[in-house]
Amino acid sequence: MLLESLEVHQFRNLSGKVFWHSNLNIIYGDNGQGKTNWLEAIYLLATSKSFRTSRPQETIRFGANLAFVRGRVRQSEAVSRDLQVTLQGNSKLLFVNGKKEQTSAYLGQLQVIAFTADELEVVRGAPEARRRFLDRGVLALHHAYIQTLADYNQVLRQKNRLLQEVAEGRLAVERARELLLPWNEQLAELGTEIHCARIDYVKRLNAVFEKKLFGREEVTIRYLSSLEGKGDLSDYRLLLTERLNLRLPAEIAAGCALVGPHRDDLEILFDGRDIRAYGSAGQQRSALILLDLAALSVYHSWCGEYPLFLIDDIDAELDRKRIGHLLEYLEGRTQTFITTSKADLIRGYSSDQQVALYEVKEGLIVPSSSEGVRAASQMEGVFRSLS
Numbered sequence: 001m002l003l004e005s006l007e008v009h010q011f012r013n014l015s016g017k018v019f020w021h022s023n024l025n026i027i028y029g030d031n032g033q034g035k036t037n038w039l040e041a042i043y044l045l046a047t048s049k050s051f052r053t054s055r056p057q058e059t060i061r062f063g064a065n066l067a068f069v070r071g072r073v074r075q076s077e078a079v080s081r082d083l084q085v086t087l088q089g090n091s092k093l094l095f096v097n098g099k100k101e102q103t104s105a106y107l108g109q110l111q112v113i114a115f116t117a118d119e120l121e122v123v124r125g126a127p128e129a130r131r132r133f134l135d136r137g138v139l140a141l142h143h144a145y146i147q148t149l150a151d152y153n154q155v156l157r158q159k160n161r162l163l164q165e166v167a168e169g170r171l172a173v174e175r176a177r178e179l180l181l182p183w184n185e186q187l188a189e190l191g192t193e194i195h196c197a198r199i200d201y202v203k204r205l206n207a208v209f210e211k212k213l214f215g216r217e218e219v220t221i222r223y224l225s226s227l228e229g230k231g232d233l234s235d236y237r238l239l240l241t242e243r244l245n246l247r248l249p250a251e252i253a254a255g256c257a258l259v260g261p262h263r264d265d266l267e268i269l270f271d272g273r274d275i276r277a278y279g280s281a282g283q284q285r286s287a288l289i290l291l292d293l294a295a296l297s298v299y300h301s302w303c304g305e306y307p308l309f310l311i312d313d314i315d316a317e318l319d320r321k322r323i324g325h326l327l328e329y330l331e332g333r334t335q336t337f338i339t340t341s342k343a344d345l346i347r348g349y350s351s352d353q354q355v356a357l358y359e360v361k362e363g364l365i366v367p368s369s370s371e372g373v374r375a376a377s378q379m380e381g382v383f384r385s386l387s
């Protein structure tokens with residue numbers, strides 16, 4: 001899967017059309033010029049969402065009321081397609097080869113994995129971010145999983161509403177017990193599906209996990225069920241049903257649902273220690289990169305192609321050696337897009353044939369060093385910026 005070109009109109013401070021390199025694209029420039037915006041535009045094209053905001057209108061150029069990103073994606077020698085996301089106020093229109101499509105038909109045409117500052121929550125933050133990471137990975141392999149998640153969350157919301165009513169004295173406990181039974185049955189069924197899907201995904205991640213890519217420390221991951229130690233996990237559905245029944249009084253007392261995979265976590269250790277508590281900023285970044293690399297490989301084993309890999313601010317908190325290992329590992333696998341304010345730091349790691357440099361000034365990609373332009377031209381034939 002290759003993103004051959006991207007045309008951007010009034011998306012944040014960006015404009016222009018860029019032809020990308022099939023291997024490594026380095027987007028560099030001073031602070032605040034729009035480097036991350038270019039990654040965000042690629043991410044938007046792939047997912048129809050921003051990785052920085054849930055409000056699409058924020059990404060439309062100040063003073064304008066419409067923006068679009070349009071890209072040509074090559075699936076194979078013979079197959080390519082044009083994707084477009086148009087943003088207008090709060091609404092979003094999606095197009096494939098010029099034809100308007102529903103979100104469900106649009107998504108999945110271009111797969112992307114993004115390493116951004118916000119994504120560091122997966123390693124540094126609360127379990128929810130890690131569950132989201134796993135669910136995103138499962139979704140990339142099984143599109144129907146989106147319905148399982150939606151149904152589970154819907155049932156959970158209904159259950160929590162009932163528990164809240166009891167807590168506020170608006171519903172009698174005995175009546176609540178009756179009403180909660182069918183919700184718990186559904187939670188047991190959907191929760192088991194989620195548990196099994198995540199367990200399977202973590203097994204796949206572990207099979208390709210490059211524990212020691214960065215040398216010294218060894219990073220390990222493990223799915224941590226909130227029911228661990230509470231019974232036989234191999235019959236998860238039975239165990240979950242038992243726990244839902246047993247913990248009902250506690251849930252009524254707490255006023256919220258305490259049992260189910262919405263309480264699970266992904267344990268990430270380095271050299272046997274909790275990375276959240278003991279890992280340095282660089283070690284935490286490295287661990288997230290290892291997770292992303294494993295996710296890329298799992299997708300590749302499943303579909304026979306790699307997603308695009310976006311890495312924002314690659315040199316923040318990663319030393320030269322780690323960047324070197326990473327770029328070496330990625331070479332020839334994925335089409336990678338990285339941003340940095342220190343292009344010189346990166347350039348030494350790749351041969352000219354495998355890398356193209358793109359300098360960003362006030363949102364525009366301007367012709368940069370002759371070597372960078374030559375590398376891009378060799379692969380794609382053209383490099384131009386429409387200002």
Ligand SMILES: Nc1ncnc2c1ncn2[C@@H]1O[C@H](COP(=O)(O)OP(=O)(O)OP(=O)(O)O)[C@@H](O)[C@H]1O
Nearest residue numbers: 012013031032033034035036037058059060061062
């Ligand atoms: N809706 C918008 N319309 C126009 N410009 C915008 C909009 N949103 C953000 N910007 C501009 O985008 C620029 C920031 O872009 P971006 O975050 O990509 O910078 P960067 O090059 O990655 O910076 P750094 O190196 O500091 O991370 C700012 O100049 C900001 O004013």
